[in-house]
Amino acid sequence: MATTFTGLEDVAASEVESLLGRRAELDVSKVVVECDKRELVRLVLASRGINKVFLELVDATVSGLREVGDIVRSLDLRGVVSQDQSFAVRAERVGTHDFTSMDVAAEVGAAVIQSYLEATGVRLRVDLNDPDVELFALLRDDRFTLGVNLVGRSLQRRFYRASGHRTALPATLAYLMVRFSGWTPERALIDPFCGTATIPIEAALAGLDVCPTVYRDPRDLALTRLRLFEEELVESVRSELIGSERRERELRVIGSDVSPRALEAAKRNVEAAGLSGKVLLEMLDAQRFELWPKLGELGADALVVTDPPFGIRSGPSDPYEFYVRSFSSIRRGLRCGTLVAIFSKHVVATRALAEAGWSVTASRRVKYGHLEVLLVRAEA
Numbered sequence: 001m002a003t004t005f006t007g008l009e010d011v012a013a014s015e016v017e018s019l020l021g022r023r024a025e026l027d028v029s030k031v032v033v034e035c036d037k038r039e040l041v042r043l044v045l046a047s048r049g050i051n052k053v054f055l056e057l058v059d060a061t062v063s064g065l066r067e068v069g070d071i072v073r074s075l076d077l078r079g080v081v082s083q084d085q086s087f088a089v090r091a092e093r094v095g096t097h098d099f100t101s102m103d104v105a106a107e108v109g110a111a112v113i114q115s116y117l118e119a120t121g122v123r124l125r126v127d128l129n130d131p132d133v134e135l136f137a138l139l140r141d142d143r144f145t146l147g148v149n150l151v152g153r154s155l156q157r158r159f160y161r162a163s164g165h166r167t168a169l170p171a172t173l174a175y176l177m178v179r180f181s182g183w184t185p186e187r188a189l190i191d192p193f194c195g196t197a198t199i200p201i202e203a204a205l206a207g208l209d210v211c212p213t214v215y216r217d218p219r220d221l222a223l224t225r226l227r228l229f230e231e232e233l234v235e236s237v238r239s240e241l242i243g244s245e246r247r248e249r250e251l252r253v254i255g256s257d258v259s260p261r262a263l264e265a266a267k268r269n270v271e272a273a274g275l276s277g278k279v280l281l282e283m284l285d286a287q288r289f290e291l292w293p294k295l296g297e298l299g300a301d302a303l304v305v306t307d308p309p310f311g312i313r314s315g316p317s318d319p320y321e322f323y324v325r326s327f328s329s330i331r332r333g334l335r336c337g338t339l340v341a342i343f344s345k346h347v348v349a350t351r352a353l354a355e356a357g358w359s360v361t362a363s364r365r366v367k368y369g370h371l372e373v374l375l376v377r378a379e380a
């Protein structure tokens, strides 16, 4: 069970299918795939657009909290938690119920302890801060799912990010935007509002077949604390993925921004990602994009993938005029090409793109956290 952003389940599923060669099923903000243990490790280490991966233990329809407890009590958890390990239950509840998500967590936690005690005579330790095994219980209306968290903190955490940046896009969302755009490494890709360069970096890593999670500190991956996954297995999948990188590939991936501070952060991230020489960074005002002297190098099939100001958390005061000026200049500069962008001001963005001469060919609402953004694909 792999979680992603609501609205992008199909894009995430296509990544999972291409990684495992197996059919993935779509669900709300997640995709589900049947696979063996090695493939599961591969999914954790190789996916770029997935936020978390869980090993699903239960997926059932229930009539209430009591039944949730009954189902969990009937599980044999000896293969999942060892006697000397601690565990925690995190719970989420969606829909109308006469109990809270904390009640769900408490019910599941008590049922785990009881079932384990009956099977082994051992009372499992609960550690809510730093558990060895984290169980995730989701009750959506009458559907109860229970899974073991295989990643710990979200895979959005990338090894190349030196520090958090207020407006930085989640890396997994940046990758899904690149995937949604249909970019292939032979084409030029440019992000004219690159900020800390999340989109260019995610594109370049994908273009070189580099899997970012391979470089995450292994101690920060829940998988390595689970007895289910032998160290040799994880190491063998990791070496296989590193062995198939294509770092020699030539890329035309460009990030530009008007802010020197943003570009400094972008440069640090690009270097930390090992992408110096692969991602070009330029100082450019997107409203004057067409004046950029290197435009001729982009070719006729360049793609723009971007998260402009107001996209999520930043921006000047008149978004409509700003978008019309910027996206007109980008269109005139490229002459043809495809644009993929996210906006939080849905109506303003759609009107401004039309005014700037872009035809929207696909759009969808994407949710993450408390934000709902409009993801657009448009042709010049």
Ligand SMILES: C[S@@+](CC[C@H](N)C(=O)[O-])C[C@H]1O[C@@H](n2cnc3c(N)ncnc32)[C@H](O)[C@@H]1O
Pocket (backbone or CB within 6 Å): 165, 167, 168, 169, 170, 192, 193, 194, 195, 196, 197, 198, 199, 256, 257, 258, 259, 262, 284, 285, 286, 287, 307, 308, 309, 310, 311, 312, 313, 314
């Ligand atoms: C929402 S942020 C992009 C964040 C980026 N996706 C990241 O992950 O860090 C928008 C960026 O647009 C830049 N920006 C604002 N006005 C601009 C302009 N006229 N031309 C180019 N960049 C501009 C800002 O400096 C900011 O870095």
